[in-house]
Each structure stands twice: as structure tokens, then as C-alpha cells.
Amino acid sequence: MSFVTSAFHDGGGMGARMRAYDWSTTALGLPERWPPALLTLVRVMLNSRQPMFIAWGADRTLIYNDTYAPMLGERHPAALGKPFFETWPEIQGEVGALMDRVYAGDPVHMDDLELTLHRNGYPEEAHFAFSYTPVPGDDGNIVGLFCACTETTRQVLTDRKAASERKRQRALLQQMPGFVAVLREPSHVFEYVNDAYVTVAGERDYIGRNVREVFPELAGQGFYELLDRVYATGEPYVARALPIRLVGEDHDRHLDFIYQPIRNEAGAVIGIFVGGYEVTDQIRSQAALAESESRYRTLFESIDVGFCVIELRFDEAGRAVDYRIVEANPAFERQTGANVVGRWVSDFAPNLERRWFDTYGRVAITGEPAHVEDRADVFGRWFDVRALRIGDPAEHRVAVLFTDISERKRMEDALQVLNATLALQVSERTAERDQLWTLSEDMLARANYEGMMSGVSPAWTRVLGWTEAELLSRSYATFMHPDDMGPSLAALARMSATRRATRFENRIATLDGGWKPIEWTVAPEPDGANFIAVGRDLTLTKAREAELATAQEALRQAQKMEAVGQLTGGVAHDFNNLLTVIKSSTDLLKRPNLPEERRQRYIGAISDTVDRAAKLTGQLLAFARRQALKPEVFDAGQSVATISDMVGTLSGSRIKVVTDLPDEPCFINADPSQFDTALVNMAVNARDAMDGEGTLTITVHPVPVIPPIRSHPAVRGDFVAVCIEDTGAGIAPDQIEHIFEPFFTTKDVGQGTGLGLSQVFGFAKQSGGEVRVQSTVGEGTMFVLYLPRVEASAHSPQAEPEPLVDGHGMCVLVVEDNADVGTFATQTLAELGYVTVWTTNADEALAELAKDADRFDVVFTDVVMPGMNGIDLAHRIRQDHHDLPVLLASGYSHVLAQNGTFGFELLHKPYSVEQLSRLLRKVATWQRRKRIMGR
Incomplete structure (x- = not known):
């Protein structure tokens, strides 16, 4: 082509x-x-x-x-x-x-x-x-x-239509007969007011200013606090005939209004809708009402107000025959006794009186608002209703604001016969109270703040065993557990100061000498000297919680054992594969007259297999956070830029690699090789998820917080986020929780060990960071590696020296408890021209140094040994022979993993001759420089 x-x-x-x-x-x-x-x-x-x-x-x-x-x-x-x-x-x-x-x-x-x-x-x-x-x-x-x-034609036309819809909604609000305002943000900034609002409140600079700036005269009248409470709790507030005093006026006005919270799609409150009517004239006309009406006006104003939007259906004659509840607030359900949003009234209240349909139909057709007080027999209640048309008239939608005034109507009827029936009512109410006091399973009491109870219910004796006389003759503090007395009395003091009900738990003494956990709810009485207490026995609840905790712990132990079984099985499988290669190669090397070319091939196979085994062990230790890391301060962005070419080669030509790196350096203190390995592991995982074609995006940026991950809360601080995002197949939700487990893989047999992502997890945890995964099936996956950000370091890592070919007779004290490894080390050092003295533990090594420490040029010691370990031995040598360098060797050490190398050079097992000679040359160079300076 x-x-x-x-x-x-x-x-x-x-x-x-x-x-x-x-x-x-x-x-x-x-x-x-x-x-x-x-x-x-x-x-x-x-x-x-x-x-x-x-x-x-x-x-x-x-x-x-x-x-x-x-x-x-x-x-x-x-x-x-x-x-x-x-x-x-x-x-x-x-x-x-x-x-x-x-x-x-x-x-x-x-x-x-x-x-x-x-x-x-x-x-x-x-x-x-x-x-x-x-x-x-x-x-x-x-x-x-x-x-x-x-x-972008479709988007432009869509945005234009949305703007038109917002304009239409503003026009509807403008047409409403009552005053309307829209407030945004916690400070209640005016976003919109209609003409009726300006008529009531006067010409002011509203838009873009908050309520406190526009209405400074309302300070102390409670309106600021009402708005703050509605915004904070998300609960609407409805007021009837609430007085308000505006600047320059010598008399109060009265308003009927509602503060309705506005929520976003997530349900969070973002503003408040204000709507209502000025009812000053009506209030003034009622000033001559009897004093009895003023006694229940407060009760009437405190009743919850229901709100709903209905959509009417008309017959061919233009008469309303049905309506559907389009929207309703929680008070609607409380006042009607049904959750009927989306249903037609003919379904849930088929016997609703005809006059309600006529009233709402007239509002929908004419646009004239209605205000009625009437009884709905189907609900068994009286309602005060205001109705007004909203939206497109063709939609036949009406907003209904209603209040349950059944109690008021009942009181009006009751007032007429109150004198004749007062004694009977008092007797009945007293009997009801006595029955509740006697039969309640909760412990009821009336007490004062001086420490004495004036009344206790029979439940006290049933729960605790004490008689009423014993309970009323002693201070209630004497029944509390000594450890709980301070917090309990503090809760009572807090309730007394705030005049609000409070709840707490403590332990109360029983007659038989034991203690029972009690949950208390206490509330102050209006007289200011006493309070009411309700206590609930938590003994059974606590026992069930303990049983649940025991069951959960057993489940965790079972899951832990299952994970250990999976881990050991995976390790055995992979190491058996590696040992098979080594065993076969060594058997073939024993054959006589083996050609040199085949001998070199088998030796190379053994060397490569050992490297793979070391890599497998390193990934296991990284996951277990037991690998001794070599942290350095480096720029994560620069490291990603350097390795991006390698990622491009690994991913293939059909995968587009995009990097987004910050302009400023993002320094981290981590093991550079482990960092690069983690990036490669995540990139390879992304490549396989995309089946060789797609976009791989790598970004680096500083972040102020690690979000909540798994069961851990958010962590605030200075972090660097390295994000790798692919456009692949995604991860199924049931697999997300398992992807960081060792040997867990969704790939076919032979295509992966399942240790790549576990290495990422272990490296992140051991480096003080975290790793997060987000995935949508069919769209892709994003891994985010969080690592602590540090200041730039002036220290530059030194270049590794070339391998030492000739030891020139330098003397090495070898400390190794494993006979095979010790034999190999001494033979290898001898081949390199070193003189060795081999000891099998720290005590023997210290004895050799006590004889003549000057004969040794370096100490080469294992870390994990019986008795004193290599770290403690190195510290002892540093203390007693500070000029004698120490080279550590370890395949695994939890001490190294947790605390680092303490400044000593470290050689990872399994090590090669080249690695051993390189580090020996490094410490030997230091020794030679020390001797020259000492002359």
C-alpha cells in the first residue's frame, strides 16, 4: 500500500x-x-x-x-x-x-x-x-x-427555549395578586420581587442585596431569624396576620405569608420563596372581636399550612369533574391523612363534595383567586383555603394553600356548651392522664433543679425495684452511677439554660444492687422550677447490640480467613510455576556433554525466573505494606511526563495517551521506582480494559483533601492527585470491592497475576496516601492515587557507582543465620577479591568486633535473625564503632517497612552479584575517604 x-x-x-x-x-x-x-x-x-x-x-x-x-x-x-x-x-x-x-x-x-x-x-x-x-x-x-x-444548533435552541421558560415563569409571578419574592443563598439575597411586593414594602433597591440591607428596620422583629431557620432546616414557615413595622410608619401592618424553601435537584436548600397577602384591613376590622377569640388565635396561627398544585379535568359542558394532585408538601399528607401525589381525587376521595370542584374550576377558568372556609366531609375536617391559577391557563392548574381549622371550629362549638360540660371534661381528661401515668412502660417523673423528684410513675418500681417513697425521699443524683453523674447533671443544666428538651443516657441503680442503662428525655416546664423526665430501659437494646457486634466480628474473622486462603493459594500457584522453570533448568544443566549455547540458555532462564519471583515478592510486600521503600523527594508531574512515553509504548498505537500536568511542581516524598511501577500497573490495567483502543488520560494536580474512600472519612491536608482515566469497558459494581485484593483478576488464565492493583494499593497506603476508583460500566474507569505533597528538597540523589570488580583484600564481617545464603555470600565475596569472616548471629558478630574491630572494612548483615536483629546490631555498631560502615540485607522486615533503613544502606533479597558489588563499592568508597581524612 x-x-x-x-x-x-x-x-x-x-x-x-x-x-x-x-x-x-x-x-x-x-x-x-x-x-x-x-x-x-x-x-x-x-x-x-x-x-x-x-x-x-x-x-x-x-x-x-x-x-x-x-x-x-x-x-x-x-x-x-x-x-x-x-x-x-x-x-x-x-x-x-x-x-x-x-x-x-x-x-x-x-x-x-x-x-x-x-x-x-x-x-x-x-x-x-x-x-x-x-x-x-x-x-x-x-x-x-x-x-x-x-x-451547536440544538444546544443554542435549547438554551434559548430555557431562557424563554424562565421569562414566562417570571411573568406568572408578576401576575399573582399577592406579593412574591425569591431569595437566594444563606444571606437571603433578593433575586426577584413582583409589583405587589413593591406596593406592600415600598420602592427600595432590592435586586442583588440581602434582606438585612434592604430592611434594616426589621432587626428585632424576628423576620431575619425566621428566614435563617427555614433555610437551615428546610421546613416551610406559614404565618397568619403577623405584625410588621416598616421604616417611617407609626403603626403595624399585618401579613399572611409563607416562607417556602427552594431546593436544587440534589435536595439541598438554595433559596426561599416568599409569598403572601397584606391583611391589615381585615385585622383592623376584627379588633372589636371578643377576648375569647384572641385566646385561640395563637393556636390557629401555629397550625401547619398545607400546599398543593392541582390539575383539573372538565367535561364537555365546561364543568370541573375531577382533579389530580400534581405536587404537595408534607403538611398536605398530615392534614388530609393520605399521600396522594400523582393520583386523581376520584380515586382516593370519590365522595368529595361538588362545591370543591366548582370553586377550583371557577379559579382555573376565570383566573380569579378564591378564599373559602368549608368542611370536607370525606376527610372529616374543616379547611381555610386560598386558591389561585398558575401556569398556562390551558393546563387548568391551580395552587391551593390551605389550613386545617377543624380544631378552631371545634373550639367555637365547644365554647357554646363549655359552662355546662366543664366539670365532665375535666374529669375525663384527668382519667386519661392517670391511665397514661399508670400503664406507661416508660419511667415518668416530675422533678426540680435542686435534685428532688415530686412524682414518679409505677414503671419506676417495675424497672428498678425501688418504692415510690424511697424514690421521692432521696436526691435523684444518688441513684446515678458515679461515672455518669457529671455528664447527666451537665445535660440537665444545659436544658435549664436553653429551655429546650434534651436527651442523654446513664446508668441507674436497681434495688438488688445492679445497674440498668436508661435513655432519658427531659423537658422544662413553663414555671422554670421543674422539669418532666421520661426514661426508657435500654437493657434489652444493649444486649441485642452486643449480640450484633459479636456476629459482625465473627463474620469479619471468616472473611479474613477466606482472604488468607485466597492469598496463600495464589502465592503457591505462582511460585510453583516459577519453581518448575528453575527445577527443569537445573536438571537439564546436570546432563553431561551439554552444549555451551544450551547451558547459557538454561542459566538465563533461571536468572529471569528469579527476577520474576523477586518482582512477585515485591508486589506482595507492597500490598502488605511490608516493603522497605527508598523514598526521595521528586516532582510527580515531571515523573509522569518522563514515563508517559513508556506508557504510550505499552498501550499501543490505537490508544491515545493524553497528559495534563500542572505548571507548578508537585513534590512528593516516595519511592520513585515504586511510583513508576504503580503508574505502569494502572496504565496496563486501563489498556486491557479498553481492548487496545481508546483514550488514556493522565492528570496531575494538587488537592486540599482526600474525599471519603471506602469506610474512611475525608482527610484534609496538602496532597497530590495522580489520575489515570480510560474509556474502556468499566468495572462491574460487584467487582469494585475486590479489585485491590491480591490475585483477584477478571483476565483469562495466564494473562495476569492479579497483583498489579494490589501493588498500587500497598504503595499508596505505605506512602501515607490513598487510592480511589470510580467506574461506569460501558463508559470507563478512573483511578486516583493520592500522595502527601511536600516542599522541594535541595538534596539530589547520588548516582549509583559501577559494580566493584576487585575487592583488593578488603575484610567483610558477614552476619547471616541462613547457611545457604551465608555460604553463597562468602563465596561471592571471595570471587570478588574480599576477605570474609562469617558469623551466624549478632552475638557472634559483636564478639568478633570486640576481638579486633579495626581489621574489618565493612559489616554485611541480614536484618531478620534470631535474637538481636540486624537493625539493632547496626545501631550497636554505629554506637561502638561509628567509623565502621554497615550494609543491610533483607527480603522482608516489618521494622524496615514501618521505619525505613535508619540511614543504613540496604540490599534487597534476592540480590545479584552486580547489586552486591555495587553497594560494597559504595560503602568501600566511604570507608576509603574516611581513612584518607584520618591520616
């Missing part, structure tokens, strides 16, 4: 059309003569999912891809190879000038260009976002332009 034909390869439908097109009839001529720049752009365009086109040459010949074709409408496919403005003559005026700028060398980008197109046989409004990029020829002159564009 030639370069020319490959430019049209895999280009979809347009690629096929371009291969079949007779280009000799166009100004471009045969593709074999096209310049390389044009062929490259064609290849990029045809293989992109972004709508793109190329305009080339003086006549601006048009070439485009599949996703641009729908923008042409009926002009596709005839537009291919034609001059641009022969295809688009109607936009030459708007677009021609822009293209002229591009051909003059000036790139052009526009987020919204409105055009009138005739692409489907009729004029239509269209909007586009695009970038025109000039393309220079070999001589530097512009020979064409490259365009990447997006048609």
Missing part, C-alpha cells in the same frame, strides 16, 4: 468515496501529486470522529469526513471535490472573510457562528463552533486550511 492510498485507508464511508473519486476532474489533480501535508491532513481527518473538512488551493476545494457529511444535508456527497463556496454559496458573505484571514496566515476560532443554510432545500438557522487552521506549503505561503468543527 502506497503512502497516497494509505491516506484514504480505514476512512469509513468517505474514505471509500475518496478512493473511488476521479480527482483528475478537480483542481487538486491526481492524489499521487498531492503534497505530503495534504495527505497527512486527509489521514488525520478520515480517522477522526470529530467533524472536519479541508479547503485546499485557490478555489478552496472541499474534502471532508463521515461526521461532517450530515452537516451538508442534501448537498452530500456531491460536495466532495467541489470549491467550498460552490457548495455553500449562501454563506460566502459571512465565511468568506474568515477564510481570507486564514489564507493570510491568521488562525480563526469561534465558539458560536450563526448562519442561515439551505442544505435541505429550505432556509434554516444553524450554529457552529469551529477552528480554522492555516496550512503552509513548502515555500511558507498558505495553500489551504484545516477545520475541526461542531454543530
Whole structure:
């Protein structure tokens, strides 16, 4: 395939059309003569999912891809190879000038260009976002332009429609007969007021200012506090005839109004709707009412107010016959006794009186609001109702604001017979109270703040055993457990100071000498000297909680054992595979007359298998957070930039790797090699999830908090977030909890060990960070690695020395308890020209040093040994022989994993001859420099 034909390869439908097109009839001529720049752009365009086109040459010949074709409408496919403005003559005026700028060398980008197109046989409004990029020829002159564009017509028209809807809603509010305002934010900033609101409150500078700025005269009248409470609790507030004193007025006005919280889609309160009526004239006309009416006015005003929106249905004669509850607040359910949102009234109240349909139907048809007080027999209640039409009149929707006034009506009737029945009512109420006091399973009491109880219910004796006389003759504090007395009395004092009910727990003595856990609810009485207490026995509840905790602990232990079984099984499987290779290679090496080429092959197989085993062990230790890391201060962004080329090679040519790195350095203190390994492990996981094709995005940025992850709360601080996001298949929800477990993998057998993500998890935890995963099946997965951010360090890591070939007779004290490893170490050092003394534990090593420490140039010691470990031995040598360097060797040590190497050089097991010689040369160089300085 030639370069020319490959430019049209895999280009979809347009690629096929371009291969079949007779280009000799166009100004471009045969593709074999096209310049390389044009062929490259064609290849990029045809293989992109972004709508793109190329305009080339003086006549601006048009070439485009599949996703641009729908923008042409009926002009596709005839537009291919034609001059641009022969295809688009109607936009030459708007677009021609822009293209002229591009051909003059000036790139052009526009987020919204409105055009009138005739692409489907009729004029239509269209909007586009695009970038025109000039393309220079070999001589530097512009020979064409490259365009990447997006048609935004639908979005523009959608936004326009939304703006129109907001305007319509404001118009509806303006038409409402009552005053209306919309407040936003916790400070209650005015977003909207209608004319009726201005009529009531006067001409003021409302919009953009908060309530306290607009109405300073309301300080002390309680309105600020009501608004704050509605915003904080999300509970609406309804007031009837509430007095208000405005600036410059010498008398109170009275308002009926509602403060209704406004919530966003997530349910959070973002503002308050204010609506109501001025009822000053009505209040003044009722000033002559009898004193008895004022006694129950407070009760009437404190009753919850219901609110709903209904949608009416009319018959052919224009008479309302049914209505559906479109919206309703919680008070609606409380006052009607039913949750009926979305249902028709004929379903849940088929016997509702005809007059209610006539009233609401008249409001919906005429738009005139209604205010009635009437009884709904189907609910068995009286209601005070205000109704007004809302929305499009054709929708027949009515807003209903109602209050249950059944109690008021009952009181009005009761007042007429009160004198005749007062004694009977008092007797009945007293009997009800005595029955509650006697039969309640909760412990009821009346007490004062001086420590004595004046009344206790029989439940006290049933629960605790004490008699009423014993309880009333002693201070209630004497019955409390000594450890609980302080917190209990503090709760009572807090209740007395705030005049609010409070709840607490303590232990109360029983007659038989035991203690029972009691939950108390205490509330002050109006007299200020006494309070009421209600106590509930928690003995059974506590026992059940303990049983539940025991069961949960047993479940956790079972899960832990299952995880250990999975881990050991996975380790055994992988190490058996590795040992098989080593065993087979050693058996073959024993065969006589083995050719050199095959001998080298088997030796290489053994070496490679040992490296894989060491890597497997390292991943296990990283997951277990037992690996001794070598942290350095480095820029995470620079490290990601360096390794991104490797990630691109690993992912393949069909995966696009995008990096987004911060302008400022993001320094972290971590093991660079483990950091790179974690990035590669996450990148390989993303590659496999995308099946070799997609976009892999790597971003680095500083963050002030680690969000809540799994069962851990959010952590605030200074962190660096490294994010790797793919467009792959995603992870099923039931697998998310298991992806960091060792040996857990969704890949086929032989395609992965299941340790890659467990290494990421262990590295993050051991480095003081965290790892988070988000995934949507079918859309992709995002891993975020959080690591603590640190200040830049002036220290630069030293380059590793070359391996030491000749030890020149330097003396090494070897401390190794394993006979095989000790034999190997001494033989290896002898091969390198060192003199060795081998001891099997720390005590023997200290004895050798006590004989003559000056004969040794370096101590080479294992970390994990019986008795004194290598870390303690190294500290002892540093204390007693501070000029004698120590080289540690370890395959695993929890001390190293938790505390680091304490400044000693560390050689990881299994180690090679080259690694051993390199570190020996490093410490030997230090020893040689010490001796030279000491002369």
C-alpha cells in the first residue's frame, strides 16, 4: 500500500468515496501529486470522529469526513471535490472573510457562528463552533486550511427555549395578586420581587442585596431569624396576620405569608420563596372581636399550612369533574391523612363534595383567586383555603394553600356548651392522664433543679425495684452511677439554660444492687422550677447490640480467613510455576556433554525466573505494606511526563495517551521506582480494559483533601492527585470491592497475576496516601492515587557507582543465620577479591568486633535473625564503632517497612552479584575517604 492510498485507508464511508473519486476532474489533480501535508491532513481527518473538512488551493476545494457529511444535508456527497463556496454559496458573505484571514496566515476560532443554510432545500438557522487552521506549503505561503468543527444548533435552541421558560415563569409571578419574592443563598439575597411586593414594602433597591440591607428596620422583629431557620432546616414557615413595622410608619401592618424553601435537584436548600397577602384591613376590622377569640388565635396561627398544585379535568359542558394532585408538601399528607401525589381525587376521595370542584374550576377558568372556609366531609375536617391559577391557563392548574381549622371550629362549638360540660371534661381528661401515668412502660417523673423528684410513675418500681417513697425521699443524683453523674447533671443544666428538651443516657441503680442503662428525655416546664423526665430501659437494646457486634466480628474473622486462603493459594500457584522453570533448568544443566549455547540458555532462564519471583515478592510486600521503600523527594508531574512515553509504548498505537500536568511542581516524598511501577500497573490495567483502543488520560494536580474512600472519612491536608482515566469497558459494581485484593483478576488464565492493583494499593497506603476508583460500566474507569505533597528538597540523589570488580583484600564481617545464603555470600565475596569472616548471629558478630574491630572494612548483615536483629546490631555498631560502615540485607522486615533503613544502606533479597558489588563499592568508597581524612 502506497503512502497516497494509505491516506484514504480505514476512512469509513468517505474514505471509500475518496478512493473511488476521479480527482483528475478537480483542481487538486491526481492524489499521487498531492503534497505530503495534504495527505497527512486527509489521514488525520478520515480517522477522526470529530467533524472536519479541508479547503485546499485557490478555489478552496472541499474534502471532508463521515461526521461532517450530515452537516451538508442534501448537498452530500456531491460536495466532495467541489470549491467550498460552490457548495455553500449562501454563506460566502459571512465565511468568506474568515477564510481570507486564514489564507493570510491568521488562525480563526469561534465558539458560536450563526448562519442561515439551505442544505435541505429550505432556509434554516444553524450554529457552529469551529477552528480554522492555516496550512503552509513548502515555500511558507498558505495553500489551504484545516477545520475541526461542531454543530451547536440544538444546544443554542435549547438554551434559548430555557431562557424563554424562565421569562414566562417570571411573568406568572408578576401576575399573582399577592406579593412574591425569591431569595437566594444563606444571606437571603433578593433575586426577584413582583409589583405587589413593591406596593406592600415600598420602592427600595432590592435586586442583588440581602434582606438585612434592604430592611434594616426589621432587626428585632424576628423576620431575619425566621428566614435563617427555614433555610437551615428546610421546613416551610406559614404565618397568619403577623405584625410588621416598616421604616417611617407609626403603626403595624399585618401579613399572611409563607416562607417556602427552594431546593436544587440534589435536595439541598438554595433559596426561599416568599409569598403572601397584606391583611391589615381585615385585622383592623376584627379588633372589636371578643377576648375569647384572641385566646385561640395563637393556636390557629401555629397550625401547619398545607400546599398543593392541582390539575383539573372538565367535561364537555365546561364543568370541573375531577382533579389530580400534581405536587404537595408534607403538611398536605398530615392534614388530609393520605399521600396522594400523582393520583386523581376520584380515586382516593370519590365522595368529595361538588362545591370543591366548582370553586377550583371557577379559579382555573376565570383566573380569579378564591378564599373559602368549608368542611370536607370525606376527610372529616374543616379547611381555610386560598386558591389561585398558575401556569398556562390551558393546563387548568391551580395552587391551593390551605389550613386545617377543624380544631378552631371545634373550639367555637365547644365554647357554646363549655359552662355546662366543664366539670365532665375535666374529669375525663384527668382519667386519661392517670391511665397514661399508670400503664406507661416508660419511667415518668416530675422533678426540680435542686435534685428532688415530686412524682414518679409505677414503671419506676417495675424497672428498678425501688418504692415510690424511697424514690421521692432521696436526691435523684444518688441513684446515678458515679461515672455518669457529671455528664447527666451537665445535660440537665444545659436544658435549664436553653429551655429546650434534651436527651442523654446513664446508668441507674436497681434495688438488688445492679445497674440498668436508661435513655432519658427531659423537658422544662413553663414555671422554670421543674422539669418532666421520661426514661426508657435500654437493657434489652444493649444486649441485642452486643449480640450484633459479636456476629459482625465473627463474620469479619471468616472473611479474613477466606482472604488468607485466597492469598496463600495464589502465592503457591505462582511460585510453583516459577519453581518448575528453575527445577527443569537445573536438571537439564546436570546432563553431561551439554552444549555451551544450551547451558547459557538454561542459566538465563533461571536468572529471569528469579527476577520474576523477586518482582512477585515485591508486589506482595507492597500490598502488605511490608516493603522497605527508598523514598526521595521528586516532582510527580515531571515523573509522569518522563514515563508517559513508556506508557504510550505499552498501550499501543490505537490508544491515545493524553497528559495534563500542572505548571507548578508537585513534590512528593516516595519511592520513585515504586511510583513508576504503580503508574505502569494502572496504565496496563486501563489498556486491557479498553481492548487496545481508546483514550488514556493522565492528570496531575494538587488537592486540599482526600474525599471519603471506602469506610474512611475525608482527610484534609496538602496532597497530590495522580489520575489515570480510560474509556474502556468499566468495572462491574460487584467487582469494585475486590479489585485491590491480591490475585483477584477478571483476565483469562495466564494473562495476569492479579497483583498489579494490589501493588498500587500497598504503595499508596505505605506512602501515607490513598487510592480511589470510580467506574461506569460501558463508559470507563478512573483511578486516583493520592500522595502527601511536600516542599522541594535541595538534596539530589547520588548516582549509583559501577559494580566493584576487585575487592583488593578488603575484610567483610558477614552476619547471616541462613547457611545457604551465608555460604553463597562468602563465596561471592571471595570471587570478588574480599576477605570474609562469617558469623551466624549478632552475638557472634559483636564478639568478633570486640576481638579486633579495626581489621574489618565493612559489616554485611541480614536484618531478620534470631535474637538481636540486624537493625539493632547496626545501631550497636554505629554506637561502638561509628567509623565502621554497615550494609543491610533483607527480603522482608516489618521494622524496615514501618521505619525505613535508619540511614543504613540496604540490599534487597534476592540480590545479584552486580547489586552486591555495587553497594560494597559504595560503602568501600566511604570507608576509603574516611581513612584518607584520618591520616
